[in-house]
Amino acid sequence: MGRGQGIGLAEVARAAGVSTATVSNVLNRPEIVSPQTTARVLDAIRELDFVPNRAAATLRRGVNPLIALFVPEVANPFYSEIVGAVADEAAAHDFTIGLCVTHDDPEREVAFANSLAEQRAAAAIVVPITADAPRLSQLRRIGARLVLLDRMASSADGCSVGIDDVLGGRLAVRHLLDSGATEVTLVNGRHSIQQCADRHSGAVQALAERRFGAEALTEIVVDSMSVDAGRRVGLEIAGSAVPRAIFCANDQLAVGVIAGLRDGGVDVPGQAIVVGYGDQSLALDGPVPLTSVAQPTHHMGVEAVRCVFAEIHEGERHVHRAVQLSPELVVRDSAPATAEHRPPRGGLPEPTRQERE
Structure with a gap:
């Protein structure tokens, strides 16, 4: 032995x-x-x-070492990275995850929730596109512990871990203005998606800081935040008066917009500069490396699991937490830094972590 x-x-x-x-x-x-x-x-x-033996300890507390994880999809690198982070952190505590790819389908969520309720899962970590009260109420049937991920919530709804997307929108538009732009075109998703609404708010705030009015922001809203949707927008823009500065609400849209602009004969960054959001792997895959607002995605997944274990171990003493992480701008060729606004040697500062209880 x-x-x-x-x-x-x-x-x-x-x-x-x-x-x-x-x-x-x-x-x-x-x-x-x-x-x-x-x-x-x-x-x-x-x-x-x-x-x-952590698993034995949790079982002695009457907890099944199973965490349900709800994500809208896994093809998107943002969600796949979250799945990996949650699975790794759970495994470090001898827990496993039950994965439900919801495709934002409430009926699919409910069916999976019912199955996990029978197994008495320890908690549910939910990455919602929309987070309306009836859907969250259904998911709470799994158990008392619910953590919202990539969405801030009131403490009454449970713990939550998210990104300061208003700050992210400000960082993106400030950079475009620092590059000499006086108007910004925002390619965005529906405002019913909270992240899209927050990134729009950040863009408006950045313009207001420089004393630009609402007319300085043009918003193009798409139903699908995909590369194909971005390419269609890029082609449409290329056929009209091309805006100097474009901010896209995710990297898929940004990569598509750049492709559409180039197909339409518009040089990036010579004639138009583009900033994306997410800093996913595809930001480096295209012909023009993408300037993007980076999200601490792995850190988000780890924090969500830590919220679960805090509630398990603290029991009735537990106070729900809202953990908000800060994004940072990663500058590349699609919107290069001007000489007077180039970041100092050593790169940008590390994102800060804010926690509200």
């Missing part, structure tokens, strides 16, 4: 000269154990190479 195998709480307690209850408290409720005792227990754990 290898070192650490077959070692349990009793062996650790004996080595540390404490009770098994004290060892359990050090592992699960360290705030009630004195620092000196905690140090002795941790020394014994290291000496014996003891590995706590």
